[in-house]
Amino acid sequence: MSTPLLSAKNLRAFYGPTQILYDLNFDMHTGGITTLLGANGAGKTTTLRALSAMVRTSGEIRFDGKLISNKETADIVRLGVAHVPEGRGTFVRQTVEENLQLGGITQPASQISADVERVFTYFPRLKERFRQQAGTLSGGEQQMLAIGRALMLRPKVMLLDEPSFGLAPLIVQEMFEILRTLNKKEKVSMFLVEQNASLALELADHAYLLETGRVVMSGPAKQLSADESIRRAYLGY
Amino acid sequence: MEQVVQQIIGGLATGAIYACIALSIVMIYQAIDHLNFAQGEMAMFSTYIAWQLMQWGAPYWGAFFITIAISFVLGYVIERTVFKPVHNAPVLSHIVIFIALFAIINSMAGFIWEFTIKPFPTPFGTKSVLGEGLLSAHGAGMIAVTGVMLGMLYLFFRYTRVGLAMRAASANPDSARLVGIRVGFMNALGWGMAAAIGAVAGMMIAPVVFLEPNMMVTILLYGFAGAVVGGLTSPGGAVFGGFAVGVIENLASFVPHFGAEMKLSIALALIILVLTLKPSGLFGRRIVSRV
Amino acid sequence: MKTSTPVTSVIAAIGATVITLAQNWKLAGFILVLIAGAIFPLCASGVFTFQITQLLIYAIAIAGLNLLTGFNGQFSLGHSAFYAIGAYVSAVLMTQLDMPFYLTIPIAAAVCFVFGFLFGLPALRLEGIYLALATFALAIATPQILKFKPVEHLTGGVQGLALFHLKPEAPFGLPFDQDQWTFYVTFAVTILMFFLAFSLVNSRSGRAMKAIRDNHIAAKVTGIDLSLFKTLTFGVSALFTGVAGSLSALLIAFVAPDSFQITLAIAIFVGMVVGGVGWIPGAFLGALFILFVPNIAEHIAFGLSAFFDLIRKVIPFFPSIGEQSAKGLTGTVYGVFLILLIYVMPSGLAGLLRLAVQRLARARS
Structure with a gap:
């Protein structure tokens, strides 16, 4: 396998003295769409903020094989990491x-x-x-x-923080179609944080499930959407 | 009537001074979202640098532009060394830092150049250019310089990418970082520019009020008043506000009992009036946003 | 226990008192302060008594500003104005109406309350830097307003008013000189004012104010008239500072416009930040700072300039621009102090104390 586009190893994140993320490990590959699922407060937004150095972290983050966890936000962005933040x-x-x-x-x-x-x-x-x-x-x-x-x-990867938040269902559909197109035509890899799990799993090829700052499950998106417990807890049927 | 016209034109000439300072206040406000109480002292110090350069034999315009460059660097360095470490501290701490800068710069000027009054030359001459003693050449030159500076700033902020990046960094630092802007660098740049504008203001004002370490204290207040009247978010408004304060101050001399010693109270009253009735100033932009 | 003689019962009573005091350290501390205050001017030199009196006065003024910041989340760079009003009300009443000083304190307090309330109305709509600006303007304009021509016959204009001949003597033939007596008066007023301040902070509405200080929506939901409350707080804050001003008129025995420059406002402000925002006893630490640090800075400045002279003697090429004057360096040293202070303890001396207490507590457990 080729080197992952974006990977985290033992990633921890802190707000002040409070630890939010506990030893996260994940990889995403070029061209893919990876989604991070989880309830409110599970640490999804914090994970994205950790990737673009907007919170205090420890552990290793690599982008294109290069270590970026010691860089400043602006310099990470300049490598081609476009973060679409919470609240837009x-x-x-x-x-x-x-x-x-x-x-x-x-x-x-x-x-x-x-x-x-x-x-x-x-x-x-x-x-x-x-x-x-x-x-x-x-x-x-x-x-x-x-x-x-x-x-x-002209990013290599987009970090998308709840793009569906506060939008009407029709617009959300439209938005996700556009994201799919961007992924195909512009070759933008995506790291998607979503509360709307069914939408996210539909779009993504790989998924991680986050609970109170820890990865509790991961695998191909199809596999996760078939999982009994995920269905009950996050998909609601 | 003639008297009124005379007072208005005289007010415009002093107003140019206030406009200069108001402009530099708005500049730094845009760059760092703060009012810098040490702004006037920085301008005063710059003026001393120009004076020193001329003492060493530099021609006026040479000293003028070298001073602008030095002031830019000083402003930049002050931000990086003094202000950056407390950038995320509460407003109260910032004000204490400004007070400290005020004390340091003021006393350094006194230490190096003593507290005695020094004359400062004007490049425009002192002849009257309009009627009998209505507007001196220096007054006209000052108005022109302010106008040119304002025009350049407008072009810089409106049409250059650095200008846009600076505006973005001050309005929304987090988002600015996420598009790759080095916000800290932009802040320092803003300080540098404000110091440079302040230097111009100081060199324009010094021939009128003479050069001494405390020359800027009251003028700074008028500058604040001008900036507030025009709106802290509007460089053009600040210039207008500066002129307006100059004219109003002069016209107030028609009010009985309003001697020269009450002039500062006018600035005070204007600030409080405008802030209370229209906090964004006459030309300030109201920020519209949807949640 | 056998028979109780008078001696043992006295000892028992003292013992009981000591135990009560040991258990109630607040009361004990208060009594200790009272005793110290009573003895102090008898042992200290006149100059030192004067300085400590000034310290108490500054502390009252700082506490006033601290109430404003602690309650309203507002602050002021213009409290010199209320200090000046307090001083002038006392001075004018004493010189014009021959009123005894003690009577002028409550009047000065009331007048300052009204002025503070009125200024609080527009200030209500201002936040952060705008408020700084408005109050800064107030401080700059104050000395000039005090020189206002039409009321010169009352205020003495630029000359000000001298009160030396009106300073009250110690009553009932008490054997204190004027400085000592001034200290006692100030000391009593200080205790009263800090008692008031503590009661305000710990009152129901005081706690409510603090709780909703930074949350406008919560404030609206609670249904209390927040704007009235905030304006009243501005008035109370001005009242405290005005009382301080009134006392300063007694201490200095002279009021003049130039005693109430922006530097005074800045001193009160710095004192509050140094002492710690929202912590009333911090006012004393702040007062200590603004009273003594400028002196220390001056000494250091003279030392430094002597040092520069020495260097220039040893190294003839040492750059010297113009004529250096030692006086100039004082502000520099003071400014550097301030900056270091903000770096080292961003929440003031109060924060530092709290940190030390926490460390101690942690070390013990």
Whole structure:
């Protein structure tokens, strides 16, 4: 097997003195979609924040074989890790245009306008709102903007934190279709944190189940969705 | 009537001073989301550097631009060394740090250059350019310099990528990191720029008020008033606010009993009035956001 | 036990008192403070008595600001204004109406309360840096307002008012000089004010205020009129600082606009942060700091400048720009102190004490 794109070994994370994650181990491979399932407070968001060095951690995180757990957030991002954060992280005072430009701020200026056009092919709504202050967008539009902003980085991997949060079911469907397309056409690997387990397992090829900061189960997504206990606890049928 | 016009134009000339300082206050507010109470002292120190360079024989404009460069570096270094370690501390700690910087810079200036008043040259001359003693050449030059600086800043923030990154870093540091912006570096850059603008302000003001370590204390208050009137988020508003404060202050001399010694109270009243009635200032942007 | 003689019963009584005191360390501490306060001016020099009186006055002012920050989460860089109002009310009443000093304290307190309440109204809408700004402006403008021409006949304008001849003597022929008597008055007022402060903090509404200080939604849900409460707190805070100002008029026996510069406001503010926000006894630590550290800084500054002179004598090429004056270095040393303090103990001396206590407790267990 080839080296994993992103891997964690004995990953622990802390908020102040409180430990949130306990010796997490996981790998994800290039081109795949890995999902991290778990209840509220299981440590899903913290895992993503640990990957982009936004919390105090110990243990090893490797990206493309390189050790990144000692790097700063901005430097990890520059390697091609696009983190779409919880709450979408919109630059509310800036326009939609500026938000997209910020997404590509580490990229050569020459490619920006072409990349903006590329984002529009996936999210035509953003084109209509181009000059609008981003804070005035609806929740769904802000989520699109967040993913569009991440795309501007030309990322190797996207870390997606609950992209379905607070959105109407129809929009969620649409969003997940787009994610699937992005994965296929743009060759973006994805690390997806979701509360909506059935959606996530449908999209992902590999899944990890997190409970109170520990990985309690992992395997191919199909296998997990077939599992009796997962079905009862997380899928609800 | 003629008197009123005279007072207004005179107010515009002093207003240019306040506009300069207000502009640098807004700059640093945009860069770090803070008001820097040591801003005026930094400007004063920069002015001393310019004075020293001229004492050593530098021509005015040479000293002018070298001072701007030195001030930029000093501002940058102060952020990196003094402010960075407490960046996440509560506001109270920040204010104490500003107070400390205020004390240090003020006393260093006194230590190096003594507390005596020094004259500072103007590159524009002191002749009247408008009517009889209405507007001096220096006043006009000061207004022009402020205008040019404002224009350059507008272009920088609106059209350059660094400008955009700086705005993003101050408005939403977490998100800024997630798009790869080095937020700490941007903060330091903001301090550097604010120090450079302050240096220009100081060099423009010094010919009017003379150079001494305490020259900026009251002017800083007018600068604050200007920034507040215009809105802390708006560089253009700050400049307008600065001019407005200058004019209002001059017009207040028509009110009986309002001697020169009451002028500071006008700044105080303006600040409290605007903050109470319209906290975002006349031109400040209200932040609209959906949850 | 055999028969109880008067001697044994006295010993038993003393023993019982000692035991009660040992069990009730707060009461014991209080009595100890009372005794120390009563004896102190009799043993100390006049200068030292003066300094400690000033310390108590600063502590009252700092406690006032601390109430504002602790309760409202607001702060002020302009408390010199209320200090000034307190001092001026006392001074004007004493000079114009020949009122005895003691009577002027409650009046000064009331006036400051009203001013604080009024200033608290606009301040209510301000937070963080905006509040800093508004109060900073207040502090800068205060000395100038005090020079306001139309009321010069009352306030003495730039000259200020001298009160030396109006300083009260110790009553009932008590054998104290004026400085000692001033100390006793201040000491009594200090005890009263800190008693008030503690009662406020520990009162039901005080605890409620602290609980909801940082949570506006919770505040709305609880249904108390928060804005009125906050404005009242601003008034009380000003009242404390005003009482301090009034006492300072007695101590210095002279009021003038330039005694109430922004530096005073900054001193009160620094004292509060150094002593620890939200911890009333920290006011004494803060007062200690603002009273003595500038002096220490001055000594160090003179030492440093002598050191520089020495270096220049030894190394003739040592860079010297202009003419250095030792006076200039004082502010630098003071500023460096402040910065180090914030680095080393971000929550003030109070935080440091708490940390030490925790360590001790942990070491014991």
